[in-house]
Amino acid sequence: MRDVxxxxxxxxxxxxxxxxARVADLREGGRWTxxxxxxxxxxxxxxxxxxxxxxxxPPRVLRGAGVALGRLAHLVLPPAxxxxxxxxxxxxxxxxxxxxxxxxxxxxxxLGGYLxxxxxxxxxxxxxxxxxxxxxxxxxxxxxxxxxxxxLFASAHLGPWERVAATLVQCELxxxxxxxxxxxxxxxxxxxxxxxxxGLATIYRGAPGAGAALLRTLRRxxxxxxxxxxxxxxxxxxxPFLGHAARTPVGPARLALRTGAAVVVGVPAPSHGERGELxxxxxxxxTSDLEASPDGERILTTRINDAISARxxxxxxxxxxxxxxxxxxxxxxx
Numbered sequence: 001m002r003d004v005x006x007x008x009x010x011x012x013x014x015x016x017x018x019x020x021a022r023v024a025d026l027r028e029g030g031r032w033t034x035x036x037x038x039x040x041x042x043x044x045x046x047x048x049x050x051x052x053x054x055x056x057x058p059p060r061v062l063r064g065a066g067v068a069l070g071r072l073a074h075l076v077l078p079p080a081x082x083x084x085x086x087x088x089x090x091x092x093x094x095x096x097x098x099x100x101x102x103x104x105x106x107x108x109x110x111l112g113g114y115l116x117x118x119x120x121x122x123x124x125x126x127x128x129x130x131x132x133x134x135x136x137x138x139x140x141x142x143x144x145x146x147x148x149x150x151x152l153f154a155s156a157h158l159g160p161w162e163r164v165a166a167t168l169v170q171c172e173l174x175x176x177x178x179x180x181x182x183x184x185x186x187x188x189x190x191x192x193x194x195x196x197x198x199g200l201a202t203i204y205r206g207a208p209g210a211g212a213a214l215l216r217t218l219r220r221x222x223x224x225x226x227x228x229x230x231x232x233x234x235x236x237x238x239x240p241f242l243g244h245a246a247r248t249p250v251g252p253a254r255l256a257l258r259t260g261a262a263v264v265v266g267v268p269a270p271s272h273g274e275r276g277e278l279x280x281x282x283x284x285x286x287t288s289d290l291e292a293s294p295d296g297e298r299i300l301t302t303r304i305n306d307a308i309s310a311r312x313x314x315x316x317x318x319x320x321x322x323x324x325x326x327x328x329x330x331x332x333x334x
Contacts, residue, residue, distance in 0.1 A: 044186050059126070063116035070112020074105055081108075084321035091242040092316070106317045114318070118162045130167035131160070131268060137282035141223075144262035144284060145173070150218025152256040152263045154285070156229035156308045159268030159278055159318040165225060167280055169199045174222035176201040178214065205234075218261045226252045229308050230323055239302045242309045246325055253300040257292040263300065265307040270315055283307055 074081055084104045092100065121128055133141075144151045153175070155164055168175040179202050181188045188204075203213045217224050228249060229241070236247040256263050262284070269281035285303050290296035312319045 040184055044184065047187065057120075059117065059120040062120045063113050066112040066114070066116025066119070067109050068112070069115065070108040070110070073112070074108035080322040083324060084108075087321045087323075087325060088316075090244055090326060091313070103316060104321060107319065107321055110317045111320065114160045114162075117160055121162055121166070128163060128166040128170070130170045131163050131278060131280040132271070134269060134271070134279040134281040137266070137280055140282045140284050141173070141264060141266070144264055145221065145223065147262055148221040150221055150259060150261035151223040152218070152252055152261045153223050153225045154252060154263065154265045154304045154308070155225060155227045156267050156311065157227055157320050157323075158229070158308075158312055159315060161227065161268065164266060164268065164280060165200055168223065168225075174220070175225060176203060176217050176222055177225040178203050178205055180204065181206050214255060215259065218255070218259045224255075224261075228252060228304060229312070229325075230320070231325060231327070237298055237301060239298060239305055240309075241305045241325065242312060244326055246305075248301050248305055250297050250301055253297040253304070254292075256287060257290060257296050257300060263287055263304065265304060265311070267308065267311045268315070268318070269311055281311065 081104060084107065085100050088095065088100045088103055092103070095103070120126060141151070153168075155161060165175060165177055177200060181204050203210055203217065207213075214224065231247050232249055234249050234251055237250045238245040239248050240246070241248060253263075255261070264282050264284050266280060266282040268278045271277050271279045285300070285307060287300060290300055
């Protein structure tokens, strides 16, 4: 199997910051110049120092710093801000310009806070508070696991998405995440150490035998976690996402239909309680009427996107609107 989904790993925030500095990618046969090596060595030292000292700061301080960083990014990165406003205009055409801009500003602050929470999680000695399961969510997931055909757990970069994997691991569910190697092998080794401290199993999609490892995971009846809301450099098809056609990885649907694995969508969602806290919502995606064919893959990918889109619309401030999700529609007027 060559089509392995492109899935961000647990320490997404750390990897994304590192990838900004990437010039040549060793994963793709690139070679660093002396200047690039010097810059990447410096980045490695900074990341290492950050990981070594993060445990000394309380989570509340890190969250506050993250919110401040989100405010600053909204202010000093106008191209990303304008992209986010265009994307919000596509997804919420009923909002006027003032409302769209307010949503984007709120999203930067919210995501900044989640970034602070994610940084706190980099210390494996620090306990992570699991997300409570929404009503029937654990029942849906347990029933899917009980079928013993494996579970494809489609998720999204929505809210505190790093806590989703931590929640499943802490509940002692057989969860494995699919990840893409970092551009710098030293960072990949760092991620392995951080994930290992949390007990999270990972399959690297570019590693030899990755396809076989995915199949084994499902055939053992385990849960395979795959975020599907962002564009990625893997085989993809155009299906609706938040109301507009978007390139979406087809590998997860192909894998599920070929193995007979159950498919669920699991993401953080607002609870119905008075305090408005978040919980882990899990919904089953029907597949019994689909064949392992291109048409079946398209229909299943559409169903997954529809479920994720509904969750994003319910908590829009928690999604990454600055991501170029619809590159062909970037010139939409805001």
